[in-house]
Amino acid sequence: MTEERYSPLHQKHLDAGASFTDFAGWMMPVRYSSDLAEHHAVRTAAGLFDLSHMGEILVLGPEASDALDYALAGKLSAIAIGQAKYSLLLARDGGIVDDLVVYRTGEDRYLVVANASNRAVVAAELLDRCSPFECEVQDESDDIALIAVQGPRALEILLEVPTLRIDNLADLRYYWSRPGTYGGHSVLVARTGYTGEDGFELYIAPEAASDLWDAIVETGAGSGLELAGLASRDTLRLEAGMPLYGHELGLTTFPVQAGLGRVVALKKEGDFVGRSAVEAGPPEGARVLVGLRAAGKRAGRADYPLFDSADVAASEIGIVTSGALSPTLGHPIAMAYVDPAFTAADTEIFIDVRGTRVPASVTALPFYKREAN
Amino acid sequence: MADKSTLQYTAEHEWVLVDGDVATVGITAYAADKLGDVVFVDLPDVGVSVVGGKVVGEIESTKSVGELFAPVDGEVVESNQAVVDAPELVNTDPFGDGWLIKVRFESLPALMTFAEYSTLVGE
Numbered sequence: 001m002t003e004e005r006y007s008p009l010h011q012k013h014l015d016a017g018a019s020f021t022d023f024a025g026w027m028m029p030v031r032y033s034s035d036l037a038e039h040h041a042v043r044t045a046a047g048l049f050d051l052s053h054m055g056e057i058l059v060l061g062p063e064a065s066d067a068l069d070y071a072l073a074g075k076l077s078a079i080a081i082g083q084a085k086y087s088l089l090l091a092r093d094g095g096i097v098d099d100l101v102v103y104r105t106g107e108d109r110y111l112v113v114a115n116a117s118n119r120a121v122v123a124a125e126l127l128d129r130c131s132p133f134e135c136e137v138q139d140e141s142d143d144i145a146l147i148a149v150q151g152p153r154a155l156e157i158l159l160e161v162p163t164l165r166i167d168n169l170a171d172l173r174y175y176w177s178r179p180g181t182y183g184g185h186s187v188l189v190a191r192t193g194y195t196g197e198d199g200f201e202l203y204i205a206p207e208a209a210s211d212l213w214d215a216i217v218e219t220g221a222g223s224g225l226e227l228a229g230l231a232s233r234d235t236l237r238l239e240a241g242m243p244l245y246g247h248e249l250g251l252t253t254f255p256v257q258a259g260l261g262r263v264v265a266l267k268k269e270g271d272f273v274g275r276s277a278v279e280a281g282p283p284e285g286a287r288v289l290v291g292l293r294a295a296g297k298r299a300g301r302a303d304y305p306l307f308d309s310a311d312v313a314a315s316e317i318g319i320v321t322s323g324a325l326s327p328t329l330g331h332p333i334a335m336a337y338v339d340p341a342f343t344a345a346d347t348e349i350f351i352d353v354r355g356t357r358v359p360a361s362v363t364a365l366p367f368y369k370r371e372a373n
Numbered sequence: 374m375a376d377k378s379t380l381q382y383t384a385e386h387e388w389v390l391v392d393g394d395v396a397t398v399g400i401t402a403y404a405a406d407k408l409g410d411v412v413f414v415d416l417p418d419v420g421v422s423v424v425g426g427k428v429v430g431e432i433e434s435t436k437s438v439g440e441l442f443a444p445v446d447g448e449v450v451e452s453n454q455a456v457v458d459a460p461e462l463v464n465t466d467p468f469g470d471g472w473l474i475k476v477r478f479e480s481l482p483a484l485m486t487f488a489e490y491s492t493l494v495g496e
Contacts, residue, residue, distance in 0.1 A: 019406060019407075019409075030409070030436075031409055034409075034410050034464070035409045035410050035434075035435055035436065036410040036412070036435065036461075037410075039435075231409055231435065231436050234436070235435050297412065297413040297433075298413060298415075298433070299413075299433065301438070324435050324436075325412045325413060325433070325435060327412075327435065354431075354438070
């Protein structure tokens with residue numbers, strides 16, 4: 001294994017008394033004081049996250065659009081400058097190498113944001129897949145810090161951060177980004193996130209990240225902003241029904257199984273990696289991702305098996321991929337892969353919670369949806 | 374809240390307060406911090422016989438599940454309903470109101486001192 005890596009904001013986390021967790025080789029804050037308080041702060045006010053472990057890979061050049069249309073499952077040539085798109089990097093056999101957010105930042109310029117755990121493989125695959133095209137692939141991850149401000153009060157806080165200048169930030173639409181400045185530094189501000197709330201992600205040079213972090217903390221203090229760690233990020237994204245690579249997504253998952261069929265642009269002209277496999281589809285009877293909700297307080301967790309009855313002789317019909325007692329809803333929720341016969345809403349199934357069969361019912365994702373503004 | 378320096382400890386990050394033949398058991402602040410916010414506690418019923426070193430309950434946080442081990446052989450004489458109703462007590466007062474069970478025992482095994490436990494968790 002490589003040595004532990006630290007965010008450019010590591011000293012800020014130490015100063016704030018964070019507990020740390022190893023995430024893909026990075027020592028990142030798992031919580032500052034209370035993951036429940038951090039979760040609720042994001043739902044009701046705002047939370048500040050350090051996501052500097054994420055991978056940022058630039059694809060630029062006259063054929064960058066064509067290259068990404070071939071390399072990724074979506075039609076990236078179709079998005080406007082400033083627009084962002086959730087996409088997938090597929091294996092030739094249709095499995096998912098990573099899920100990504102792609103920002104088009106210029107006519108011939110895209111920023112591909114990968115999961116920290118997949119940064120190296122995504123960079124290598126993009127380099128390989130884009131090589132026939134007139135474009136360059138540059139892994140900029142070490143030169144970009146990422147700070148997210150998420151929650152209903154995120155906008156009002158960012159509008160007041162001194163020397164943060166982004167034109168018409170209030171008008172920035174969901175899944176769009178806009179360049180701006182913070183002090184003398186360039187910053188890319190995107191209205192994206194992984195919490196189910198309104199919010200922003202700010203890409204900035206590592207040497208400016210600490211100042212920006214402090215400025216947001218100071219500005220947000222009166223608005224209920226809390227520092228938020230990866231534990232709350234996980235429960236927030238779970239409530240929002242968003243998949244996490246390594247849990248809901250992986251090399252043996254076809255997009256359609258994860259409910260991501262819409263992300264694969266089968267209508268786009270030309271070939272793309274994974275196309276023929278996705279067109280052929282997963283094997284007959286492949287499991288499908290569903291939401292589960294249960295009563296009580298005992299949550300099904302990743303890798304807990306699912307059964308079609310409480311009977312000990314019942315057959316296994318699926319497996320939990322993520323689960324928690326929902327902080328917002330107050331009851332257990334989970335995402336799980338189940339056999340196709342068990343995907344209808346309100347289907348009753350049983351989670352084996354460490355030897356106890358806990359009844360649960362299939363429910364539509366997401367579990368939580370914020371009220372429209 | 375109990376005086377941490379006078380408690381005894383287990384390698385499973387539990388503390389034990391001995392009063393006569395009854396041991397009050399809880400998890401340490403170190404263990405509570407590692408778990409994160411506790412949201413569900415499952416404790417054994419009063420009257421249940423427990424065996425030292427065996428799992429008798431569960432302490433769940435949003436992120437993970439911790440097991441409660443009986444530190445001694447004996448019989449459960451009380452389980453803390455306050456903590457069942459308000460699991461956050463495990464985080465807010467692990468050495469006090471966040472206690473978990475009381476066990477009547479006949480003999481006490483060797484447990485760690487505060488100094489030994491502090492060394493174990495590197496504090």
